[in-house]
Amino acid sequence: MPKPPSLHLPAFARKLSAERVGDRVTVRFTVSTRTTDGVLLRDRDALRAQLCREVEHGPCLALIALTLPVAPGSVHEITDALPLQFSAGAPKLLGYRIELLNARGRSAGASDPVFVAGGNAPPVMATLRAQGSRLGVVLQWQPVPDAGDVTVERTAAGATKPVLLKPEGGGDPGRMVDTSAKEDVPYRYSAHREKSVSLGNRSLKLLGEDAAVSYTLHDVYPPPAPQGLTTAGFRAENGTWAVDLIWDPVEDADLAGYNVYRVDSAGARLRLNDKPIATPAFHDATAKEGVAYTGA
Known part of the structure; x- marks a missing residue:
């Protein structure tokens, strides 16, 4: 038995979503290339999309009509600039539907709605x-x-x-x-x-x-100063005087090492290591017994 002739009504828009940012709502949807009865659309370049907006489940009032080229699985978006009555004040429910019309202006009806919240949006982040x-x-x-x-x-x-x-x-x-x-x-x-x-x-x-x-970001920031410096002086087996120093390790991914300085009572500053020390400890075998030093 032959099938009845197709009415060539575009299939409903699919994968609808809506997002409100500030005072604008963007509605995205996918367009099929087939009719409601599975036939390839005729005059596909003349297909149009109509967007309507409803408030608190009221009537859906037409807003924007676009001429859309149709390709299999093509995704489109339409932006609605909200008037002040919907972008300010207390929250309110806004719904959007898409109606796809063929070249003769006929359709199978509007899609199910997608929703966003009207009312005051959060303010822009000033002085970022x-x-x-x-x-x-x-x-x-x-x-x-x-x-x-x-x-x-x-x-x-x-x-x-x-x-x-x-x-x-x-x-x-x-x-x-x-x-x-x-x-x-x-x-x-x-x-x-x-x-x-x-x-x-x-x-x-x-x-x-x-x-x-x-x-x-550029690496122009020095690592933090070491903390927890402690010293212990002692006489070695050979009779010479020495000082051991330890400190808390510095947590810095770019740390190259530590430098150790000794300052005598006259204020003279002497660096004790030739190259950066990898571990938070140092043995000073050049210290003299009975002389006051300051470590840095």
Whole structure:
């Protein structure tokens, strides 16, 4: 028995998602090249997508119409610039649907909705700045109480995928240290605040606009001074006087070693080692009995 003729209605948009950043909502979706009854679409270059917005499950009002080229599995996005009535004030539920129309303006209807939260978005991170330190790249900004958690993305020069960073303890502390940053690599840091909003039975995220700063870390920071220096003087078996020195090891990945200096009572400063010492200990066999020294 022959099949009935196709109505050539585009299949529903698939893989819908929506993300709100600041005052803009981006809706992404995939377009099929087939009709609702599995036939290849005719006049595929004339396919159009219609975006509509609904508020609190109200009527979906048409917003933007685009002419979309259709390719198998093609992904498209449409951006909605929210008016003030939806981008400010208390949180509200916003839904978006996509309707695909053929060359004759006919469709199988709108897709199921995807949702974002309207209302006030978290503020942009003002005065974001970066500076180097011995521990890594220090990021600082002006904190805002109850504005949500901070998310930072670090992208190295030439890289396509960013690294996600979070301030220790979460929240909005106004400061964090990127201890994994490598020296002499140009980085771009982008940061935003995000807040979770519960609307009905849905938990949605409100994202603030990104702030960005670039920084390259260079090794210009000296290691910290050794601590816990102790000395012990004694007479060796051959009758000469000697002093042993030990101190707490310094935790620094780039540490080349230690230098030991001896200062006598007249203030004369003498370096005792020819090359950096690898371990936190030194044996001074040149010290003289009865002479006061200061170690450094």
